[in-house]
Amino acid sequence: MRAAIIGTGGIARIHATLIGQLGGQIVGVSSRTIEAATAFGVGKPYDDVPLMLREQRPDVVHVCSPNHLHAEHSIAAFESGAHVLCEKPMATSAEECFRMIDAAKRADRIGAIAYTYRGYPLVEVLRAKVADGAFGKLRRLGGCYLSEDVLAADKYVWLFTPGSTGRSYVLMDLGVHWLDMAEYVSGQRIVDIAAQFSTHQAERIWRGGAGEGPRPPGAVSGGDSVTVVSNLEEQADLLVRFSGGAAGSMTVSGVSPGHPNTIILSADGPESGFDWNQQEPNIYVERSAAGNTILQRSPDKLSADRAWMSRLPAGHAEGYLDAFRNVVSQAWSAMRGEPAAFPSFADGLRGIQLIEAAVRSAETRQTVRL
Numbered sequence: 001m002r003a004a005i006i007g008t009g010g011i012a013r014i015h016a017t018l019i020g021q022l023g024g025q026i027v028g029v030s031s032r033t034i035e036a037a038t039a040f041g042v043g044k045p046y047d048d049v050p051l052m053l054r055e056q057r058p059d060v061v062h063v064c065s066p067n068h069l070h071a072e073h074s075i076a077a078f079e080s081g082a083h084v085l086c087e088k089p090m091a092t093s094a095e096e097c098f099r100m101i102d103a104a105k106r107a108d109r110i111g112a113i114a115y116t117y118r119g120y121p122l123v124e125v126l127r128a129k130v131a132d133g134a135f136g137k138l139r140r141l142g143g144c145y146l147s148e149d150v151l152a153a154d155k156y157v158w159l160f161t162p163g164s165t166g167r168s169y170v171l172m173d174l175g176v177h178w179l180d181m182a183e184y185v186s187g188q189r190i191v192d193i194a195a196q197f198s199t200h201q202a203e204r205i206w207r208g209g210a211g212e213g214p215r216p217p218g219a220v221s222g223g224d225s226v227t228v229v230s231n232l233e234e235q236a237d238l239l240v241r242f243s244g245g246a247a248g249s250m251t252v253s254g255v256s257p258g259h260p261n262t263i264i265l266s267a268d269g270p271e272s273g274f275d276w277n278q279q280e281p282n283i284y285v286e287r288s289a290a291g292n293t294i295l296q297r298s299p300d301k302l303s304a305d306r307a308w309m310s311r312l313p314a315g316h317a318e319g320y321l322d323a324f325r326n327v328v329s330q331a332w333s334a335m336r337g338e339p340a341a342f343p344s345f346a347d348g349l350r351g352i353q354l355i356e357a358a359v360r361s362a363e364t365r366q367t368v369r370l
Contacts, residue, residue, distance in 0.1 A: 001332055004028040004056055004082070006049055006073045007064030008040045009211065011087055015062045015114075016042055018321070018328050028056040032214065049073060053080035060085060060335055066158060066213065067165045067172065071096040078107040083335040085112045085328060089176050090348030092166030094356060097349040104345060111345035112331035115180045117263065118343055119323030120281050121310040125301050126265075126274060127185045135269035141186055141240075142248030143266045145178045146259035150234060154205040158213030160230045161206075167359045168197075169232035175252035175358075176351040180343070181265060182250070183350070188242040194367040195358040197233035200255055204228050238358060239367075282317050 001024040005012050008031040019026055026043035030052045037045030046052040053061070053076060061077035063070055063086040071091045074084045084104070090113055091097050104111040117123060129135065150157060159165040159173055166172050171179075183189060206216050206226040218228040235253040242248075246267070256262070263278035268287075276284040282297040298314035299307055309326050312318055333340035357368040 001059045002027050003060050003062060004052055004058035005062045005064060006030050008036045009064065012064035014324065015064055018325050021325055022329055022332065027058055028052040049076055053077060058082050060332065063087060067092050068163055071100050074100045074111065075103040078103040078109050083110045085114060085331050087114050089172045090345065090352055094349060094352050097352050101345050101349065110335050113343045113345065113348035114327060115177060115343035115347065116324045116327055117177055117181050117278060118184055119326030121297050121302060122276060122281060122284050123181065123185060124306050124309055126276060126284065128303060130185060131187055135267060135272050135274065138186060138244060138246040138267050138269055140248045140268040141182055141242060141246045142250055143178060143264040144251045144262065145174045146256035146262040147174055147254050148256055148259055150254045151257060153201050156204040156206045156212050158211065160204050160228055160232065161213055161216040168355055170234055170252050170254045171236050171355045171358055174254065175236055176355060178250060178252065178263060179354045180347060180351050185265060186242060188244040188246065190240050190354060190370060191243050192241040192367050192369055193357045193361050194239040195361040196237045197362040198235040199231060200234050202229050202231065204230055236358065281319060
């Protein structure tokens with residue numbers, strides 16, 4: 001695949017690594033400045049997305065730009081004849097998602113979303129076990145996504161810049177992964193959300209460092225620093241009910257000390273349940289009244305049509321890059337016209353609809369039914 005990348009932040013570098021591992025060729029990279037695109041170090045540098053698309057005619061465009069640009073960049077890629085693999089969240093609103101889906105249909109191209117955590121083998125194992133009734137009818141499904149990304153009181157990330165991320169911070173940046181994984185593993189839809197949002201540090205200081213984006217509007221606070229007041233949540237607590245009757249709670253936080261990236265999915269049935277933690281992705285716990293069993297990732301635990309997901313023998317750790325590569329690989333296969341299962345633009349839209357429901361719930365202090 002001839003690939004182009006829009007964006008040059010940390011996640012774009014991960015995409016570049018995976019493109020190389022999958023045998024792709026990076027033909028162009030576009031950033032806000034030509035200096036940033038040049039410093040990226042691969043592909044022809046651009047600071048003009050339409051020009052890159054016209055000159056390079058890539059097979060696929062990996063959209064790694066800020067959230068508010070996903071729709072614009074994805075639609076431009078489709079109009080140039082390329083497929084799209086878009087970072088999460090798909091966009092800043094459901095309206096933008098529908099525009100992206102329409103553009104993909106008009107161009108007869110595929111749009112995929114980087115829901116990385118679907119690529120872990122044990123996530124697929126748990127999904128199959130739930131579908132087979134191994135835990136019985138689920139009664140509880142919950143968990144958390146805890147991070148210390150913005151723990152420092154004055155830390156600024158571009159997501160705090162007004163207009164760049166949408167009406168939410170922590171759900172858009174982190175929680176959308178958990179929401180997708182919960183529905184994917186359970187095979188059920190979330191039908192009710194009651195949300196409570198918390199903003200612990202409203203004032204943040206932009207200093208123009210890496211990951212902070214262009215200068216935002218705000219009060220100058222000494223030198224070139226800018227004080228930005230953000231009302232976006234750094235913590236979201238959700239009560240959820242699923243279409244099959246299961247209920248549970250989920251906390252998402254970007255200010256949890258000692259949690260670099262803790263994602264837990266936990267479920268109970270009438271006689272047994274399970275717990276999976278992304279920081280230890282090669283094991284999960286099956287629980288029952290008789291005791292708990294730790295089970296390890298092993299290729300033979302996967303169905304024949306999913307055996308490709310686990311490339312190493314049992315006992316040899318697979319991790320984040322392996323899971324992410326699985327998602328990109330399947331999306332690329334579909335783009336080449338091969339049978340494949342991957343997170344689609346429909347899944348991306350679903351994530352935004354869930355977040356919009358949570359925002360409405362937090363604002364009105366009422367349960368929102370989807």
